[in-house]
Amino acid sequence: MFMYYVRLAALSYRRNPILSSLMVLAVAVGVGAYMVVFTLNYVLGGDPIPHKSDQLYHIQFDYGDPDVVDFEPPPQLTYRDAVEMLEQSNDLRRTATSKFVAILEPPGNDLRPFFVNGRGSSADFFAMFDVPFQYGNAWDRASDDGQRQVVVLSQELNERLFGGADSVGETINMDGLVFTVIGVLDYWTPTPKFYDVNNGPIDIGEEAYIPWSLIAGQQLRRSGNTNCWAAPENSSFEAFLNAECAWVQFWVELPDQQTFDRYQNLVNNYVAQQREFGRMQFPVDKRLYDVNEWMVYNEVQPDETRILSALAAMLLAVCLLNTVGLLLSKFLGKSGEIGVRQALGAGKGSLFIQHTIEAGFIGALGGVLGLGVAAIGLEGIKILLGPEAPTQWITINFTVIAVTILLAIVSTIIAGLYPIWRACNINPAIHLKTQ
Amino acid sequence: MELGPITRALLRNKLGVILIALQIAFTMTVIVNAVYIISDRAANMARPSGLDEANTFHISSIGYGNSFNESVVVDEDLNMIRQLPGVIDAMVTNQIPVSGSGSSSGYSLEPGRRDMLVPAAIYRVDDHFLEAMDLSLVAGVPFTPQQIVRRTPTDERQPTETILSQAMAESLYPDDWRQALNQNIYGPDGSALRVVGIVDRLQAPWPTFTYVENSMLTPEITLDNSTTYLVRTEPGYRDELMVEVEERLAAAPHQRILRNNQSLEYTRTESYRIDSLMTTILKVVIGTLMFITAMGIVGLAVFSINRRRKQIGTRRALGATRFSILRYFMTENLIISAAGVTLGAIMTVGFNMFLVQTFNMPRIDWFYAPIGMLALLLLGQLAVIGPARSAAGITPALATRSV
Structure with missing residues (x-):
C-alpha cells in the first residue's frame, strides 16, 4: 500500500509539475540554508572534546586594576602564577602552554630556513587533549623541569622536513638551538581550537611543540596575546616575567568531583594568599571553567553565525508557509479526484495516509535537493573565507545529512497538516456533481 | 474601487490571506534587517585607514x-x-x-x-x-x-x-x-x-x-x-x-627570511574577510527570499484565480472590463500585502531590538521600515501582475460553460 501511495504521489507530482517543483524548491532552499548555518554552529558551538570536556578546566584569576573602568580580566595567567600553579598541581595532569615563533633551519641544504609557529606546553598537554601521535611519544615531566631541547612535530612539518618518514631521533635547529625530535603528531586541528582561543576559534594549529619551560629559559620569541595591567619595573626580561602580564594558558584535568573540590580550594587559597600581597584585587565570578564553559565565557561562537541562525530560521519559516499555501492549492485542486476516491470507498484514514505520504514525498525530494543547496552554500563559504583560513572543518557529515532529510520530511508534513485535513474533509457530492 | 467586495471575498479564504501575509511579514523582517546589517558592515569597511592604500605594500624581514x-x-x-x-x-x-x-x-x-x-x-x-x-x-x-x-x-x-x-x-x-x-x-x-x-x-x-x-x-x-x-x-x-x-x-x-610581502589592499581584504563573507551571505538570503515569496504569491494567486474562473467569466459577461478584473486582483494583493507589511514592520523592529540587545549593534534608522514596506508592496504587485493578466484574459463565454 505504501508503494502504491508513493506512486500516486509521483503521479500527482507529474500532473502539476510547476507547482510541485516550486514546493520542492522552497523546501530545498529553506532546509539547505538552515543546514549551512547548522553546520557552522554545530562545529563552532559544539563540544570540541566531548568525552572529557567536563574534566578539563582553565583557571581564571582575579586579574586587573579596580581603578580602570570596564576592565575585563584577561583570560590567561601571568608567568609567575603559571609556574606556581604548575608546582601546586604536581599530583594532577596539568599544562601551562603558550605560543612562540621561531626560524627553523632545516637539516641539509635542500630547504631554505623558514618561519614556524610553535607551542610551548607541559608534558601532560598531549595526554590531556588526546593528541594523536604518528611516531614516537610526548616528552616526560623530567624534560619540562630540565628544559630538555626536545620537539614534537606536526604531521605537516614532518612531511615538509622529512618527507613524512619516522623522524624520531633526528635533530632540527630552531632559533639557533638544536632540538631532538621525540614524536610526530597525526593530523590534529581541533575546531574550535579550544585549548587556546585567544586568537579566534579557527586559528591555524602549531607546527612544533616544545617544553614550555624553554620559552622563558631560552627567551624565545613569544606570540599570541599578551595583556599587561601594570608596567614591568624595567625593560629586562626578568622584570617582564615577574610583571602583571598575562600570556599563558593553563589547563588542569580534574577527573571527579572530589578532585574538583580539592582543586577549587587550592585555587581559592592561592588567590587569598596573593591578595595579602596586594595582588588579585579584581574579583571574578568564577575561577574554574570547564571546556564548554570556557568556550561560552570567551564568546567563541561568532556573532555572525548566531545572527545567521535567527535569519535562517525565518527563511525556513517563509519557505514552509509557502509550502502550506502551495500544498493547499494542490490538494484542493484535485478535489475532483478525492471525491472519486471517497465515492469508491476510501475512508478518511486512507485519504489522510495518502496525502501525508504525498507531502512526505515532496519533503524527501526537497531534502535531497536541500543537501545539494547546503553543499553549494558551504563550498561558497569556503571560497569566500579565502586561502589563509583553515576550512577543513566545514564539511557535510553524516549528522548533517540525516538531520537535513529528516527536517525536510518532518517540516513538510507539519506544513501539510492543515492542507491534508482540508483534503480529507472534502464533500465528495459537490465534486462529483460537476463531473 | 471594490474594496468592500474584495475584503468580503478575502474573508471567505482567511487561511490563504494569513499565509501570504505571514510570508510577507517574515520576508520583510529578514530583508530589512539584512540590508541594515550589510550597510552597517559596509560603513565599517569604508572607513579610510589614512594611508595611500592602493599604492602601498609591506614586507617583513626576520634575521637570525x-x-x-x-x-x-x-x-x-x-x-x-x-x-x-x-x-x-x-x-x-x-x-x-x-x-x-x-x-x-x-x-x-x-x-x-x-x-x-x-x-x-x-x-x-x-x-x-x-x-x-x-x-x-x-x-x-x-x-x-x-x-x-x-x-x-x-x-x-x-x-x-x-x-x-x-x-x-x-x-x-x-x-x-x-x-x-x-x-x-x-x-x-x-x-x-x-x-x-x-x-x-x-x-x-x-x-x-x-x-x-x-x-x-x-x-x-x-x-x-x-x-x-x-x-x-x-x-x-x-x-x-x-x-x-x-x-x-x-x-x-x-641570514634572514622574508615574510608577508603583501599589498595593503590584500591586508585589508583579509582583515575584513568575515564582514564581506557576511555581506555576501546576506545578499544571497535577500535574493532567495524575494524569489520564494514572489513565487508563493504567484502560486496562491494562480490557485485563487483558477477557483474563480467562472465568477470572473460571469463578471466579464456582466460588463466588467479586462482592466477592472486586473484591478481587482492587484487590489486584492495590495490589501493582503498591506496587512503583511504592517505586521512585518512590527516584527522588523522587534528583531532589531533583539540584535541590539544581544549583539550590541546600533539601532536601525527609522527610514528602513517604511522603505522595506514600500519595497515589499511593490514586490507583491509585480508578482501578481502575471496571474492577474491571465485572469483578465478569461473570456466572458466561460460563464455559459459548465466547467
Whole structure:
C-alpha cells in the first residue's frame, strides 16, 4: 500500500509539475540554508572534546586594576602564577602552554630556513587533549623541569622536513638551538581550537611543540596575546616575567568531583594568599571553567553565525508557509479526484495516509535537493573565507545529512497538516456533481 | 474601487490571506534587517585607514644567526628601497594599519591617573612616516632623524616625543584637540611623551577596536631582529616593486627570511574577510527570499484565480472590463500585502531590538521600515501582475460553460 501511495504521489507530482517543483524548491532552499548555518554552529558551538570536556578546566584569576573602568580580566595567567600553579598541581595532569615563533633551519641544504609557529606546553598537554601521535611519544615531566631541547612535530612539518618518514631521533635547529625530535603528531586541528582561543576559534594549529619551560629559559620569541595591567619595573626580561602580564594558558584535568573540590580550594587559597600581597584585587565570578564553559565565557561562537541562525530560521519559516499555501492549492485542486476516491470507498484514514505520504514525498525530494543547496552554500563559504583560513572543518557529515532529510520530511508534513485535513474533509457530492 | 467586495471575498479564504501575509511579514523582517546589517558592515569597511592604500605594500624581514646586525641591515635595506625608481618613500614600522595585529597602550594627561588612560595603538616609526604613510600633519612638526631611538627590547632608553592622530588628541582634549600640542602625556608606568605633532587620520590595526581612530606614533626602531618595511609607490608601480624589493632583499648577503610581502589592499581584504563573507551571505538570503515569496504569491494567486474562473467569466459577461478584473486582483494583493507589511514592520523592529540587545549593534534608522514596506508592496504587485493578466484574459463565454 505504501508503494502504491508513493506512486500516486509521483503521479500527482507529474500532473502539476510547476507547482510541485516550486514546493520542492522552497523546501530545498529553506532546509539547505538552515543546514549551512547548522553546520557552522554545530562545529563552532559544539563540544570540541566531548568525552572529557567536563574534566578539563582553565583557571581564571582575579586579574586587573579596580581603578580602570570596564576592565575585563584577561583570560590567561601571568608567568609567575603559571609556574606556581604548575608546582601546586604536581599530583594532577596539568599544562601551562603558550605560543612562540621561531626560524627553523632545516637539516641539509635542500630547504631554505623558514618561519614556524610553535607551542610551548607541559608534558601532560598531549595526554590531556588526546593528541594523536604518528611516531614516537610526548616528552616526560623530567624534560619540562630540565628544559630538555626536545620537539614534537606536526604531521605537516614532518612531511615538509622529512618527507613524512619516522623522524624520531633526528635533530632540527630552531632559533639557533638544536632540538631532538621525540614524536610526530597525526593530523590534529581541533575546531574550535579550544585549548587556546585567544586568537579566534579557527586559528591555524602549531607546527612544533616544545617544553614550555624553554620559552622563558631560552627567551624565545613569544606570540599570541599578551595583556599587561601594570608596567614591568624595567625593560629586562626578568622584570617582564615577574610583571602583571598575562600570556599563558593553563589547563588542569580534574577527573571527579572530589578532585574538583580539592582543586577549587587550592585555587581559592592561592588567590587569598596573593591578595595579602596586594595582588588579585579584581574579583571574578568564577575561577574554574570547564571546556564548554570556557568556550561560552570567551564568546567563541561568532556573532555572525548566531545572527545567521535567527535569519535562517525565518527563511525556513517563509519557505514552509509557502509550502502550506502551495500544498493547499494542490490538494484542493484535485478535489475532483478525492471525491472519486471517497465515492469508491476510501475512508478518511486512507485519504489522510495518502496525502501525508504525498507531502512526505515532496519533503524527501526537497531534502535531497536541500543537501545539494547546503553543499553549494558551504563550498561558497569556503571560497569566500579565502586561502589563509583553515576550512577543513566545514564539511557535510553524516549528522548533517540525516538531520537535513529528516527536517525536510518532518517540516513538510507539519506544513501539510492543515492542507491534508482540508483534503480529507472534502464533500465528495459537490465534486462529483460537476463531473 | 471594490474594496468592500474584495475584503468580503478575502474573508471567505482567511487561511490563504494569513499565509501570504505571514510570508510577507517574515520576508520583510529578514530583508530589512539584512540590508541594515550589510550597510552597517559596509560603513565599517569604508572607513579610510589614512594611508595611500592602493599604492602601498609591506614586507617583513626576520634575521637570525650571530652575524645579523639589524641596525646596519635596516639602513642598507631602506637606502636600497628608497632609491628604486617608482618608490615614493619607505619606512620601518612595528605594525601595519588594518592588519589586525599590533600593540596598544593607554595614555593620560596626568601621571599616575590610571582611571584616565585613553587607549591608543602605538606605531613605532622612523622619520620617513609622513611621506610613506601619506599622512598630513595638521599641527606641529614631524620627527627629526636625530629623535629616532634605536633600542633593543631590554634597552632602558625610551623615545620622548610622540605624534597623535587627531582622534586621539580629541579623546584627550575633547574641547579643542589643538591644545594637545606640546603637552606631556603619561603612560601607565608614568613615563612621559611630549606631543610634537598631530596628523589628520591614522587608524589602529584592529578594525573592531572601540577606539579604532586612536593612534600614536613614536620615533623608535626596535632592534629585535624582526623588521617590517612599509613602502609607498607611484601609482602603477606597486606590483612590480613588490617583486623587485623582495628579490633585492633576498639577494643581499644576510641570514634572514622574508615574510608577508603583501599589498595593503590584500591586508585589508583579509582583515575584513568575515564582514564581506557576511555581506555576501546576506545578499544571497535577500535574493532567495524575494524569489520564494514572489513565487508563493504567484502560486496562491494562480490557485485563487483558477477557483474563480467562472465568477470572473460571469463578471466579464456582466460588463466588467479586462482592466477592472486586473484591478481587482492587484487590489486584492495590495490589501493582503498591506496587512503583511504592517505586521512585518512590527516584527522588523522587534528583531532589531533583539540584535541590539544581544549583539550590541546600533539601532536601525527609522527610514528602513517604511522603505522595506514600500519595497515589499511593490514586490507583491509585480508578482501578481502575471496571474492577474491571465485572469483578465478569461473570456466572458466561460460563464455559459459548465466547467
